[in-house]
Amino acid sequence: MVGHKIRNMEEFSAICGVSRPTVSKYFNEPTSVRASTRQKIETALKKYDFRPNLYAVNQNRRITKNIGIVVPYVADPFFSEVARKLERCCIEAGFSPSTFSSHGSPDHEVEILEILRSMRPAGVLMAPIGRATHKKKLEAFCKEIPTVLVDSNLEGIGATFIGSNNFQSVPLMVEYLCRTGEPPCFFEMPPVNPNANKRRAAYTQAMEELGHTPHIIRVEGEDWEFEDIGYKGGLKLLGSGDLPSRTILCSNDRLAIGLMAAAYELEIKVGITPDCTLRIAGHDDHPFARYTCPSLTTISQDYDAITERSVDTLVDLIEHGRTKRDREATLYEGRLIMRSSA
């Protein structure tokens, strides 16, 4: 790392003693140049640390090596975890990820699509906001750039979808709750995305199959402040006295966290020990679910499988064009995580 700054590849190639296009080849694929040539370049590289100009590279390549990652709300630890894993997979596959958060705003989501378009990414991994997503614009975007939808499925949009099988995970939880106590009612998040509706439907179906009457509790609220929605809805529900069941299944963990805060404030003891009068279960295995009081019984989504498969599928799409199984969603099963709350 000595000597003066290298201005460009021309200058660097002169130092190496090879032609510029050869250096260019090296940076695209080091093994594509002769071993002796590679040696020269790498020796010079140790001494001068040169990196090709990112913009010049991307301007001239047919397609860039960028992958866009979009999550609906990065302040939600579930999605920050998903984003982190997606990023790592992209890097391992030799791509440069750029992560964006829609911050729960459909307008901002559209802006991100515009930014992405100007980035000309090789492909995009998209966890859409859901119901409020501007579907026309997303659809147009997906026609232009290979896009894999993650977590939240929008029928017919994107090359394919990869997520969790709510119709497996929710019944798993329902069965467990029914087996170990009073059949649950369902505390439902605002239907911001298709998962909300699928989980409700899965709950209803599972309850009926077990011969129980389903009870849905719909909470008010429009945005992504699920803890707040769960908390306020919980205060109202638990305070009213007309609770259909002493077991509550929440459609996600963040809602459950809010609900538990409400129960605590109303001095209702939550858990499975004999002194408890309420059981609460969640869905997603939120990173903090382990640290709620009591710790939250929930469903763990298969983060690793989902993220790895998403990237694999997208890379396949990028490198070999249309995937064989067009728009055939891949769904992974959830695992029951038994803790103390239910």
Place this chain on the structure above:
Amino acid sequence: MVGHKIRNMEEFSAICGVSRPTVSKYFNEPTSVRASTRQKIETALKKYDFRPNLYAVNQNRRITKNIGIVVPYVADPFFSEVARKLERCCIEAGFSPSTFSSHGSPDHEVEILEILRSMRPAGVLMAPIGRATHKKKLEAFCKEIPTVLVDSNLEGIGATFIGSNNFQSVPLMVEYLCRTGEPPCFFEMPPVNPNANKRRAAYTQAMEELGHTPHIIRVEGEDWEFEDIGYKGGLKLLGSGDLPSRTILCSNDRLAIGLMAAAYELEIKVGITPDCTLRIAGHDDHPFARYTCPSLTTISQDYDAITERSVDTLVDLIEHGRTKRDREATLYEGRLIMRSSA
């Protein structure tokens, strides 16, 4: 939005009926072209939605309009919130933010610096990992690219630093806790960054000034899994019986969340009501601090002031060169948030 796709600015300018450089001027500053010319361009823009090639633009501009944002751990809601606010401020200032998370890994942090270098950003907003940060490399980076440090100060590195004044916020909490009950002991996070040490020092100083003996409890753990560290350390501490005080001040909220989970498991009731035997306080006003059981008394950092000032300072640095007040840190005061835990 009709007609065929526009390939480049040349083609677009032909449609507008003006020369390409004029269109270029327009995109850099719409008001810099004659009103009648602007009209022509904007009419065409409505019809054909053309956007200049991002890479060609950035290759040729003296400096780009990009701002890099680096946070140590985006899965930490505190930082995802900071990142979100920083992003918004950058956009408002007319720049394009790119956000990266070091994921708690110093090596990854260095990789991000490399990526940033190749992005040639106009400036960088950096919340470093802290103690483990590769300081030599960061220092070299800051010499090359205008960089403002945020949240965690590394003496002498970067153009300036903007964060919270721990020597105001911690004494504020200590004073409150002493006034309303038993003087607190200090449950300390692993010293991953300078804030950890400053908060400890501020605690000791405040206790001594009030005539109390400080008690530091150092918890084991190296990484950013603060909840886990707080939980495990809490189980050990609370189980041992030799607690120096029934009031515990944690050096951050995530640690407090873990500690509260441990207390709950050991059936120790936390809070300020008469039936409680332990008080716990945090620091940062973590987005979920409102929803712990009981809700967490803590210090709220002035997110808005910190993020706005950071971006203002950086933009000033970018546009007018060296700032007047070189390396003079700007510290904002914290607010006491009284809830139920202490």
Place this chain on the structure above:
DNA sequence: ATTGTATTTTTACGCGCGTAAAATTATGCA
């Protein structure tokens, strides 16, 4: 109408690199 000045537009060039095609060098085999 004429001239001078300020503003806007156009001409002309180069940024740093990818890449096809041409030229060169290395390798295998008789």
Place this chain on the structure above:
DNA sequence: TGCATAATTTTACGCGCGTAAAAATACAAT
């Protein structure tokens, strides 16, 4: 050693745009 063929390197060109300098135009004052 000589020749065919494969592998590698070099030549030559263009990508889409920013920008300085030159040319053209608008505008104001005589």
